[in-house]
Amino acid sequence: MSDLLERLRGRGWRMTAQRRVVAEVLDGEHVHLTADEVHARAVVKLPEISRATVYNTLGELVSLGEVIEVATDRRAKRYDPNAHRPHQHLVCARCGAIRDVHPTGNPLAALPDSERFGFTISDVEVTYRGVCPNCA
Amino acid sequence: MSDLLERLRGRGWRMTAQRRVVAEVLDGEHVHLTADEVHARAVVKLPEISRATVYNTLGELVSLGEVIEVATDRRAKRYDPNAHRPHQHLVCARCGAIRDVHPTGNPLAALPDSERFGFTISDVEVTYRGVCPNCA
DNA sequence: TCCTACAATAGACAATGTCTAAGTCAAGCA
């Protein structure tokens, strides 16, 4: 993620304190924060940052393909900075913990042509649900 | 779905006009309505029905296992009456059309133990995304 | 038919997300 700022700058992204802080918050493995959580953490580093800016910046990062929107939670969207390695998600039904996982094979292959209804399929999203060791 | 009302009555579900109407609205193949859409259609049949009742009834049907909550849409939950045959969903990225699909194999098998992080996995949700023939 | 517990209602409230108008500032350029 440290080179994210470089990549963005290289793409002509205007660098501001707010954008830098949002990008910094989205750093690490197994990070899946909601927009509100991102805002809460960003405020610690930059108290003036507004909610709208966090939403805007997250939206831009998603458009740029640097961050993935994840819908594991029924309430709020979550943002996953691990956009450059394809992966799926494993969610604890009790505490909501989320892990990135890497299944074997291509999940697309499991869908025969007869089940594609003429669609041109471009993406598959898989969410495994269960109970994590802490909650078991 | 015609026997849904029978099944519910058999389980001691108190039958009311509102509940009957909600159940009737959720009839058919490839039905994936939002709560609001269910309400809109229910109002046609029973103008007095309230939003809260639709939400309550949908929640009860989900608890009873007669209807499945689907999160293909980032905005609102959708309700799928096809609860008795396991299936996954295929969504058009343009128009939002949703089809029930039946992939081959068990998607659970694709996740090796080393990728389970000690979780006890009970469920997998797969959403295929693409463009439908109408939008292509 | 009458009772009673369960269901439905209206509307307030909560959570999440979007939009707008006005002010601010990063980055290029003289």
Place this chain on the structure above:
DNA sequence: TGCTTGACTTAGACATTGTCTATTGTAGGA
């Protein structure tokens, strides 16, 4: 270094989706 400009940020109103509560209504049994 000091302008200029258009992109960025802000506060807060608004929209959408969903939940809760107090009150009223009613299904189904006695």
